[in-house]
Structure formats: structure tokens, C-alpha cells
Amino acid sequence: APVVAFQGEHQAGISTDVQNQLAFAAFDVTTPDRDDLVSMLQSWTTAAAAMAQGAPVPGSSATPDVPPADSGEADGLTPSRLTMTIGFGPSMFDDRFGLASRRPAALQPLPALPGELLDGSRSNGDIAVQACADDPQVAFHAIRSLARLGRGTVVNRWTQLGFGRTSTTGAGQSTPRNLMGFKDGTRNIRGDDTAALDQHVWVGNGADQAWMRGGTYLVARRIRMFVENWDRDYLSDQQEVFGRTKSAGAPLTGTAEFDTPDFGATGPDGTPVIADNAHIRLAAFENNNGLRILRRGYSFNDGIDPTTGDLEAGLFFISFQSDPATFVTLQRKLGSSDALNEYIQHVASGLFACPPGVTRNGDYWGSGLF
Numbered sequence: 097a098p099v100v101a102f103q104g105e106h107q108a109g110i111s112t113d114v115q116n117q118l119a120f121a122a123f124d125v126t127t128p129d130r131d132d133l134v135s136m137l138q139s140w141t142t143a144a145a146a147m148a149q150g151a152p153v154p155g156s157s158a159t160p161d162v163p164p165a166d167s168g169e170a171d172g173l174t175p176s177r178l179t180m181t182i183g184f185g186p187s188m189f190d191d192r193f194g195l196a197s198r199r200p201a202a203l204q205p206l207p208a209l210p211g212e213l214l215d216g217s218r219s220n221g222d223i224a225v226q227a228c229a230d231d232p233q234v235a236f237h238a239i240r241s242l243a244r245l246g247r248g249t250v251v252n253r254w255t256q257l258g259f260g261r262t263s264t265t266g267a268g269q270s271t272p273r274n275l276m277g278f279k280d281g282t283r284n285i286r287g288d289d290t291a292a293l294d295q296h297v298w299v300g301n302g303a304d305q306a307w308m309r310g311g312t313y314l315v316a317r318r319i320r321m322f323v324e325n326w327d328r329d330y331l332s333d334q335q336e337v338f339g340r341t342k343s344a345g346a347p348l349t350g351t352a353e354f355d356t357p358d359f360g361a362t363g364p365d366g367t368p369v370i371a372d373n374a375h376i377r378l379a380a381f382e383n384n385n386g387l388r389i390l391r392r393g394y395s396f397n398d399g400i401d402p403t404t405g406d407l408e409a410g411l412f413f414i415s416f417q418s419d420p421a422t423f424v425t426l427q428r429k430l431g432s433s434d435a436l437n438e439y440i441q442h443v444a445s446g447l448f449a450c451p452p453g454v455t456r457n458g459d460y461w462g463s464g465l466f
């Protein structure tokens with residue numbers, strides 16, 4: 097079905113099946129007026145609900161002497177499983193809107209992490225919206241429409257387009273490949289694994305801020321891949337970097353993609369089959385006190401790096417977790433030890449608190465905050 101329900105206990109675009117295309121935008125609020133902010137969130141919610149159905153942004157688009165309410169480029173396209181997911185950054189909870197007392201304790205700016213070289217102009221923001229769809233024009237239209245409705249209230253801080261999902265969240269979905277040519281998403285949390293979602297992704301009823309219950313935290317990391325260097329690396333080394341085979345995606349201790357990695361296995365010379373610095377060894381829940389995240393990232397290419405002539409391509413990593421500290425714990429470890437670090441660099445970052453879903457008409461994104 098090309099329509100994903102907009103209303104629900106949780107926002108769509110998290111545990112729902114990953115679509116193929118991404119348009120992501122972060123905004124800064126420019127109005128000092130809390131009522132303006134609320135009315136923008138109300139208009140965004142109404143527009144998002146309409147667009148998820150494949151309907152235009154509400155309002156007249158056929159009156160000759162006013163600009164059409166909808167820009168029109170999604171007319172005639174199917175809803176394409178469009179989902180729009182909103183999150184609020186730590187900067188929303190300064191004193192501008194009287195929200196300081198509503199800040200969840202977990203929503204602090206991410207600490208500096210090993211190896212990163214962050215571009216502030218592509219990082220952070222007061223509000224983020226993730227639009228995912230199977231048609232790139234539908235995803236773009238969704239972001240453009242919110243930016244338009246937000247004029248005078250927010251400014252666009254940065255945007256990122258993504259093509260090609262790099263994860264699986266649906267039980268029936270096949271595993272895609274990332275730009276390094278490896279299957280990505282094999283051991284991700286699946287949308288039908290409600291026990292894992294409740295434990296690792298959704299903020300529970302014990303949370304300090306009631307408005308976040310049923311919500312989650314979105315971490316975005318723009319991760320540059322040095323694909324030209326990667327393409328010169330031997331196959332055996334590429335496989336050792338991840339701890340998996342390139343073709344089948346099997347752990348180096350198995351033969352099929354979904355075989356469970358055996359992190360204790362050693363070769364004839366006594367060294368571990370999955371190397372100590374292999375990506376999956378460092379990231380796996382078995383080696384991190386059970387910590388898990390839901391990955392939902394996309395590949396990107398933003399042209400050519402003018403300083404080197406190399407492709408400016410990589411992974412726009414997105415993860416959802418009930419506590420951002422889980423991401424920080426994993427990334428501290430990966431950032432300092434991962435064999436992959438020779439071929440990647442984290443170049444932008446964002447953290448956003450995603451409220452629960454809208455469950456009835458008239459309710460709006462983030463209403464629990466105001």
C-alpha cells in the first residue's frame with residue numbers, strides 16, 4: 097500500500113518500513129512569539145497529514161489572483177509511502193519559549209566524539225523534519241511545503257537529501273547495500289519486534305517528561321566515506337573491516353547473512369575470526385551490555401569535494417533510541433577503535449527529541465509541550 101498512516105501512538109517514519117528516499121531538514125525558530133510557533137506546528141501537522149494521503153497542502157490552489165496553496169510538483173504522483181517525522185533539538189529548550197522546564201534530562205547537546213570534524217552549518221537546529229518516501233519528488237515536496245508554511249516563523253538551517261536506504265526495519269524487507277557495497281541493516285531492530293522497540297527505541301512511562309512518552313530520540317550523523325580509498329582496498333581487508341563477507345553479508349564465522357556472529361571463534365593461529373577492531377564486533381549488543389539502536393540511514397552524494405576532486409559521498413546515518421546516551425556509548429567506542437575509521441569521517445551531527453504520534457484530529461506535533 098502506498099499510504100502509511102499519519103496518526104498513531106508513535107510517529108511514522110521510525111519503526112515503519114524504510115522507504116527508498118530521504119529529504120531531511122533542520123530549522124531554526126526566528127519568531128520570539130510562542131503562539132506563532134504553535135500555529136506553525138498546527139499548520140505543519142495538517143499539511144503533513146494531507147500529504148501522507150497524497151493530498152495537496154490544504155487551501156485554494158485554483159484562485160487566479162492568489163498563489164496556489166500547494167506548489168504542485170507532487171500532483172499526479174502516488175503518496176509513495178510518505179512519512180514525516182518531527183523532532184526538537186536541545187536549543188528549543190532555552191528560555192525563548194518558556195520551555196526550559198520541559199527539557200528532558202536526556203536532551204543535552206551531544207558531547208565531542210572521537211575522530212569527528214563537524215561542520216556547524218550542517219549540524220543541529222531547533223526543529224528537524226525527516227521526510228521519507230519512495231519517490232524523491234514526494235519527499236522533497238513535503239519538506240519544501242513545510243519550509244514554505246514556516247516562512248516568517250522558522251528559517252531553514254540545513255537540508256540533506258538521501259537516496260537508497262541503508263537499513264531494514266520491515267520484517268519482509270530485503271537488506272540493501274551501502275556505498276561500500278556491503279549489506280546494511282542485517283541485525284537492525286525490526287518494526288514488528290515490539291519487545292525490542294519498547295526496550296530500546298520508545299521512551300517509556302517512567303520518563304521525566306510526560307510529553308516524551310511514546311517518543312524517541314533521533315541522532316543524525318553525516319558520515320563522509322572516502323570511497324576512492326575504499327575502492328583500492330583488497331576484498332579480504334574490506335571484509336575484515338566489517339567482520340562480514342561482501343557478497344552474502346554473512347558473518348566471517350558463518351556462511352549465510354542471518355547466521356549469528358560467533359565473536360569467540362578463533363582461527364588456526366589463535367587470532368579472532370572477527371577481528372578485535374571489526375565494525376560488527378564493536379557495535380554488536382552482545383559486546384555492549386545489550387545496548388541496541390534502530391538504524392534508518394540513507395546514502396548521499398553531494399557532488400565533488402573541491403579540495404580533492406573526490407566524491408563527497410557517504411552515509412547520512414540516522415538512529416532512533418530511547419536514550420541518546422546509547423548512541424554516545426557506541427560511537428565513543430567506534431570512533432576510537434573501529435577499523436572503518438580509515439575510510440570514514442563524521443562531518444555533521446544533530447540530536448532531536450521526537451514526540452509521540454498524533455492520535456486524533458485537531459491534535460498537533462509537539463502539543464504536549466505547550
Ligand code: HEM
Nearest residue numbers: 278279280281282283284319376379380381411426427440
Ligand atoms: C552493523 C555499516 C556506522 C552501529 C553494520 C553493518 C554494516 C555497517 C555493513 C553490518 C550489517 C548489519 O547488521 O546491519 C556501517 C557504515 C557506517 C556505519 C558504512 C558509517 C559510514 C555506524 C555507526 C553506528 C553503527 C555510527 C552507531 C554508533 C551499528 C550496529 C550494527 C552495525 C549497532 C549491528 C552490529 C551487530 O549487531 O552485529 N554497520 N555502519 N554503525 N552498525 Fe554500522
